[in-house]
Amino acid sequence: MSGGPTTGSSTQRDAPNTNERYKGLCLHTVTTKPWPIETAVERYARAGIGGITVWREALSGRSPEVIGSRIRDAGLSIVSLCRGGFFASVNPDDREHALEVNRAAIREAQELGAPLIVLVCGADPRQPLAESREQIADAIETLAPFARECGVKLGIEPLHPMYADTRSAIVTLRQAREVCEAVGAENAGVVVDAYHVWWDPDLEAELAKLGRDRIFGYHICDWRVPTEHMLTDRGIMREGCIPLKQIGSSVRAAGFSGFEEVEIFSTRLWAEDQDEVLDRILRAWKPAQKKREV
Amino acid sequence: MSGGPTTGSSTQRDAPNTNERYKGLCLHTVTTKPWPIETAVERYARAGIGGITVWREALSGRSPEVIGSRIRDAGLSIVSLCRGGFFASVNPDDREHALEVNRAAIREAQELGAPLIVLVCGADPRQPLAESREQIADAIETLAPFARECGVKLGIEPLHPMYADTRSAIVTLRQAREVCEAVGAENAGVVVDAYHVWWDPDLEAELAKLGRDRIFGYHICDWRVPTEHMLTDRGIMREGCIPLKQIGSSVRAAGFSGFEEVEIFSTRLWAEDQDEVLDRILRAWKPAQKKREV
Numbered sequence: 001m002s003g004g005p006t007t008g009s010s011t012q013r014d015a016p017n018t019n020e021r022y023k024g025l026c027l028h029t030v031t032t033k034p035w036p037i038e039t040a041v042e043r044y045a046r047a048g049i050g051g052i053t054v055w056r057e058a059l060s061g062r063s064p065e066v067i068g069s070r071i072r073d074a075g076l077s078i079v080s081l082c083r084g085g086f087f088a089s090v091n092p093d094d095r096e097h098a099l100e101v102n103r104a105a106i107r108e109a110q111e112l113g114a115p116l117i118v119l120v121c122g123a124d125p126r127q128p129l130a131e132s133r134e135q136i137a138d139a140i141e142t143l144a145p146f147a148r149e150c151g152v153k154l155g156i157e158p159l160h161p162m163y164a165d166t167r168s169a170i171v172t173l174r175q176a177r178e179v180c181e182a183v184g185a186e187n188a189g190v191v192v193d194a195y196h197v198w199w200d201p202d203l204e205a206e207l208a209k210l211g212r213d214r215i216f217g218y219h220i221c222d223w224r225v226p227t228e229h230m231l232t233d234r235g236i237m238r239e240g241c242i243p244l245k246q247i248g249s250s251v252r253a254a255g256f257s258g259f260e261e262v263e264i265f266s267t268r269l270w271a272e273d274q275d276e277v278l279d280r281i282l283r284a285w286k287p288a289q290k291k292r293e294v
Numbered sequence: 295m296s297g298g299p300t301t302g303s304s305t306q307r308d309a310p311n312t313n314e315r316y317k318g319l320c321l322h323t324v325t326t327k328p329w330p331i332e333t334a335v336e337r338y339a340r341a342g343i344g345g346i347t348v349w350r351e352a353l354s355g356r357s358p359e360v361i362g363s364r365i366r367d368a369g370l371s372i373v374s375l376c377r378g379g380f381f382a383s384v385n386p387d388d389r390e391h392a393l394e395v396n397r398a399a400i401r402e403a404q405e406l407g408a409p410l411i412v413l414v415c416g417a418d419p420r421q422p423l424a425e426s427r428e429q430i431a432d433a434i435e436t437l438a439p440f441a442r443e444c445g446v447k448l449g450i451e452p453l454h455p456m457y458a459d460t461r462s463a464i465v466t467l468r469q470a471r472e473v474c475e476a477v478g479a480e481n482a483g484v485v486v487d488a489y490h491v492w493w494d495p496d497l498e499a500e501l502a503k504l505g506r507d508r509i510f511g512y513h514i515c516d517w518r519v520p521t522e523h524m525l526t527d528r529g530i531m532r533e534g535c536i537p538l539k540q541i542g543s544s545v546r547a548a549g550f551s552g553f554e555e556v557e558i559f560s561t562r563l564w565a566e567d568q569d570e571v572l573d574r575i576l577r578a579w580k581p582a583q584k585k586r587e588v
Binding site for chain 2: 125126128129160161162164165166171172174175198199200201223225226227230240241243246
């Protein structure tokens with residue numbers, strides 16, 4: 001594990017055009033979970049990757065300020081902190097506790113220097129999904145002013161409907177948009193993850209409705225055929241069936257100009273050599289282009 | 295394994311009210327997959343269950359006419375034949391072959407005496423979902439007149455979005471309704487399976503739009519928390535988080551008056567004593583009531 005910022009020496013090893021190529025790319029630390037965050041920062045920077053999204057687990061035992069400085073010194077942008085949320089519960093004490101946990105996460109994002117926290121909003125199988133969604137909207141409405149004071153945006157990430165039992169009562173972009181509209185705070189928006197929404201017949205129309213003001217982030221990976229595990233069998237781009245080129249074009253057409261964030265949960269990839277995994281991700285990534293006007 | 299119709303002796307062993315209680319219930323042969331269909335028919339009839347949906351695999355090596363007679367002699371209604379479909383493919387020869395397979399399935403339904411065939415419509419990960427849906431609509435439009443001549447209805451079953459890669463490009467009731475409207479045949483409708491659609495925010499509104507003319511079937515089981523396998527970890531009613539009471543009320547309110555069909559794929563339950571599994575299903579089932587008008 002290397003110590004200290006590595007920008008100076010490592011970026012000089014790469015040709016400038018190589019670095020340019022990946023400047024719109026961001027990796028989630030969970031994608032290379034076996035690496036400590038210090039290693040991830042060094043490797044991402046050396047590859048010329050432009051951004052990093054930090055998972056809270058990767059900060060364990062570390063000072064968010066120190067890690068934040070280290071990331072910036074390496075020349076990486078901090079795109080977001082993953083993750084807050086899990087607001088829904090039949091139990092009012094658990095809902096109150098979730099608010100506390102999320103305030104801590106927002107403070108952590110501020111200390112780290114992350115402008116956005118990604119929310120996996122939660123669901124409680126003991127109550128109707130609509131009830132969970134109301135609790136989610138209430139929680140985000142409660143947290144939004146505090147997050148604004150901290151300079152942190154709240155990004156609601158709709159999850160795939162296969163996670164509607166315990167992870168997210170919000171399973172479509174439309175539902176995420178409706179929560180944003182109910183909350184009515186400028187710093188509440190939506191994080192689009194292609195893995196979760198690629199099947200949605202309203203995908204393109206909803207991206208257009210969200211537009212540049214409400215799309216706070218864009219995550220990519222692929223849906224493997226067959227998928228062997230509901231949580232940890234995601235694929236590298238072009239390993240599966242998600243039409244990433246088309247979805248990326250729609251995200252760009254909607255006005256989003258931020259990073260493309262590679263977020264992959266995969267026991268298969270975590271067991272491999274992480275330098276090779278990183279190389280495969282770099283080779284597989286093609287930045288999304290806005291569709292040309294006809 | 296018992297031979298021949300068993301209605302006479304077996305139903306007399308049960309009190310009449312017991313039989314009445316389950317007359318609105320139907321079981322899919324796949325739910326008790328370890329039983330040969332002859333055993334399933336005998337056990338379902340003995341329990342006073344009113345209906346049976348036959349899976350094509352259960353007919354293997356048997357005459358559909360003979361099995362059909364046996365089922366009717368046992369006092370059971372044949373609700374449907376499972377399953378046709380898998381219409382989508384990038385390869386035109388494969389699409390043509392799918393039509394042939396489905397014509398054979400329709401003839402089999404006619405021979406069996408099943409008024410309905412359930413369609414799992416297919417998806418090809420090598421092409422966009424919208425393309426697969428067009429191929430599905432084309433295929434159903436092609437098959438509908440032949441099915442009508444055979445006295446067989448075609449029931450489009452939207453599957454959960456987690457099956458959008460290879461099993462069904464139709465993942466919502468709205469999409470199934472839109473295909474019905476595009477096809478415009480009276481014998482093309484929709485089969486509602488609570489497992490596949492419980493997460494859908496438009497569920498209630500879409501059931502109302504479909505109404506009695508388009509809802510051809512209603513399948514139930516439960517979503518286990520956690521679900522360990524994407525295909526074969528479904529639960530018996532009340533083992534999971536699906537609000538079956540509410541969904542059943544909406545299905546009834548939409549005008550559907552047919553059977554509630556228990557369709558469970560579960561390696562766990564298939565490994566157990568099937569008589570005990572059947573008992574658990576009977577104890578768990580509560581017929582859906584139409585919501586009282588306020």
